[in-house]
Amino acid sequence: xxxxxxxxxxxxxxxxxxxxxxxxxxxxxxxxxxxxxxxxxxxxxxxxxxxxxxxxxxxxxxxxxxxxxxxxxxxxxxxxxxxxxxxxxxxxxxxxxxxxxxxxxxxxxxxxxxxxxxxxxxxxxxxxxxxxxxxxxxxxxxxxxxxxxxxxxxxxxxxxxxxxxxxxxxxxxxxxxxxxxxxxxxxxxxxxxxxxxxxxxxxxxxxxxxxxxxxxxxxxxxxxxxxxxxxxxxxxxxxxxxxxxxxxxxxxxxxxxxxxxxxxxxxxxxxxxxxxxxxxxxxxxxxxxxxxxxxxxxxxxxx
Amino acid sequence: xxxxxxxxxxxxxxxxxxxxxxxxxxxxxxxxxxxxxxxxxxxxxxxxxxxxxxxxxxxxxxxxxxxxxxxxxxxxxxxxxxxxxxxxxxxxxxxxxxxxxxxxxxxxxxxxxxxxxxxxxxxxxxxxxxxxxxxxxxxxxxxxxxxxxxxxxxxxxxxxxxxxxxxxxxxxxxxxxxxxxxxxxxxxxxxxxxxxxxxxxxxxxxxxxxxxxxxxxxxxxxxxxxxxxxxxxxxxxxxxxxxxxxxxxxxxxxxxxxxxxxxxxxxxxxxxxxxxxxxxxxxxxxxxxxxxxxxxxxxxxxxxxxxxxxxxxxxxxxxxxxxxxxxxxxxxxxxxxxxxxxxxxxxxxxxxxxxxxxxxxxxxxxxxxxxxxxxxxxxxxxxxxxxxxxxxxxxxxxxxxxxxxxxxxxxxxxxxxx
Ligand SMILES: [Zn+2]
Numbered sequence: 001x002x003x004x005x006x007x008x009x010x011x012x013x014x015x016x017x018x019x020x021x022x023x024x025x026x027x028x029x030x031x032x033x034x035x036x037x038x039x040x041x042x043x044x045x046x047x048x049x050x051x052x053x054x055x056x057x058x059x060x061x062x063x064x065x066x067x068x069x070x071x072x073x074x075x076x077x078x079x080x081x082x083x084x085x086x087x088x089x090x091x092x093x094x095x096x097x098x099x100x101x102x103x104x105x106x107x108x109x110x111x112x113x114x115x116x117x118x119x120x121x122x123x124x125x126x127x128x129x130x131x132x133x134x135x136x137x138x139x140x141x142x143x144x145x146x147x148x149x150x151x152x153x154x155x156x157x158x159x160x161x162x163x164x165x166x167x168x169x170x171x172x173x174x175x176x177x178x179x180x181x182x183x184x185x186x187x188x189x190x191x192x193x194x195x196x197x198x199x200x201x202x203x204x205x206x207x208x209x210x211x212x213x214x215x216x217x218x219x220x221x222x223x224x225x226x227x228x229x230x231x232x233x234x235x236x237x238x239x240x241x242x243x244x245x246x247x248x249x250x251x252x253x254x255x256x257x258x259x260x261x262x263x264x265x266x267x268x269x270x271x272x273x274x275x276x277x278x279x280x281x282x283x284x285x286x287x288x289x290x291x292x293x294x295x296x297x298x299x300x301x302x303x
Numbered sequence: 304x305x306x307x308x309x310x311x312x313x314x315x316x317x318x319x320x321x322x323x324x325x326x327x328x329x330x331x332x333x334x335x336x337x338x339x340x341x342x343x344x345x346x347x348x349x350x351x352x353x354x355x356x357x358x359x360x361x362x363x364x365x366x367x368x369x370x371x372x373x374x375x376x377x378x379x380x381x382x383x384x385x386x387x388x389x390x391x392x393x394x395x396x397x398x399x400x401x402x403x404x405x406x407x408x409x410x411x412x413x414x415x416x417x418x419x420x421x422x423x424x425x426x427x428x429x430x431x432x433x434x435x436x437x438x439x440x441x442x443x444x445x446x447x448x449x450x451x452x453x454x455x456x457x458x459x460x461x462x463x464x465x466x467x468x469x470x471x472x473x474x475x476x477x478x479x480x481x482x483x484x485x486x487x488x489x490x491x492x493x494x495x496x497x498x499x500x501x502x503x504x505x506x507x508x509x510x511x512x513x514x515x516x517x518x519x520x521x522x523x524x525x526x527x528x529x530x531x532x533x534x535x536x537x538x539x540x541x542x543x544x545x546x547x548x549x550x551x552x553x554x555x556x557x558x559x560x561x562x563x564x565x566x567x568x569x570x571x572x573x574x575x576x577x578x579x580x581x582x583x584x585x586x587x588x589x590x591x592x593x594x595x596x597x598x599x600x601x602x603x604x605x606x607x608x609x610x611x612x613x614x615x616x617x618x619x620x621x622x623x624x625x626x627x628x629x630x631x632x633x634x635x636x637x638x639x640x641x642x643x644x645x646x647x648x649x650x651x652x653x654x655x656x657x658x659x660x661x662x663x664x665x666x667x668x669x670x671x672x673x674x675x676x677x678x679x680x681x682x683x684x685x686x687x688x689x690x691x692x693x694x695x696x697x698x699x700x701x702x703x704x705x706x707x708x709x710x711x712x713x714x715x716x717x718x719x720x721x
Contacts, residue, residue: 083609085612085613087612104614107615109615112568112614193495
């Protein structure tokens, strides 16, 4: 069983993972934060793209469940040596690992790892395509704070075009009954992403109107050089998620951010540190949600 | 030496007969001649061997992907008698010595006949013209920077003028690279859902529009390669109506596959220009039927298996298809009733000949003995592991097709026999 994206997933399946995450959170609150669920299994984190935060969160989750963890880190180096993704994965598989957690700069690479490896595969972010555990932890964080997601309006603001977080949330949240509005400057907002449950707008005030949650996306300086944006100042002026913008949302609306943040660019520092911000909780919940996902993929499989 | 090719039928006829060759020339049908060599056409249909205007044979320099021997054997297996090779090799074919060496080697091999194209610009860098006259004198039959897009409009203009004065055709990979950017597949719903950088249809249409104007300006013949979009085809249609001296080609994969195939994340489907939408494929077929498209060309682009097992950003562009092109299109277009056999054969033979300004291949006495016998009845599965090409993978692997070549004769000699 894999977690590559949410194609073919049901709300029930998602909720049962989120229910398990509740249990995992309790484990994390104990003095000894460890359960034997994955004892004897070796999990390989194959990171073809750097991300210390995500890797640490996954590795902690695996170790809290008593799995052994081996890390494989490859930049462009192994590829320039002429090794295909398939070669790399088959080599790692030959070392008798039991599952892959894969991060890769190319969309779809996680699917290829699942195909070539033939082992349970967990997508830790592939290109712009998907980052399903991030979306799960966002949903979990919202469910904990707000209760049901049914009918909840969620605004996702920023560089939607290049964001796997936005794509995964736009896949998952409507599955749970939420309505997603993707918002950003037109060059960063692909029209093709609109579908039932997912609206698009270039107007951030329209996006947050009536929203119970607002997620700011990381915006990168390179987008200026890429011709997507005139200037960072203009972006911040129009699209920064701050108190003034949040005033248009529901009174109890909360702030999310997948991190790492550019404070006072895509999100105002004061809002990020306010009690409306769930950013710290997202990180905390990340470990519990990843434990729950590992449990469902690996223990469910052994039974 | 006299050769008898017996037990073959002519297109549209039910009875079988014999075609006679002598010293590389067709003598005629059902003659009363004593043959030194007899070939059995096994009841297949005999056609003029096909002409390919766009194949990447990778030699010199990338022989791990393909070489003249594997590439020209693959062409013969696909029913081709003549192949125009592309110059984006390593080194680039911009030197008369390379052109001569390629022709000499191909003649020793005895598979399909090679007619190399050469780079329009030195090193295909798009900055200075290559030595076009010397390249022509060495045997280059076309100038192109295929694989690269001609960004400098002035250089293309001067190259067209000069090549035209030499009587050599220029062909272009019509795509605005600044609009394509880092696109690896068609820009649209699928690319946005998959989160892969898209290549918009306008990158092709905009460049075709520019190049058509340059062709009108210079009066020089211009051939536009591998059209993939409905819109660019519309630009060509308009241009032809205005009398612009342009011709164009379409590839089998753009007619039979769409960007939906990329949902597999399999880099077999990564090709330049990219697989587009069903509406584009339908428009290209209409272009074939109404004569806007002058010929079919395969853009046979072999790579190693390992290169194609990379992710979609890293893997190279290209589909190997020279061995399946006719069977694929016969099955999809003729057997399904969308096109006549005569029209399809024209697009594989007389069409490319007209583009090149060559005599149309035919089966009449006095013509060069380049023929192919195809089996329009029997079905065979596409089996990449038995390809002559070094690229033993295919988007159509496992598909059952009709119309496979049984026998290919080039210059009166057997170049392929199934
Ligand atoms: Zn090309």
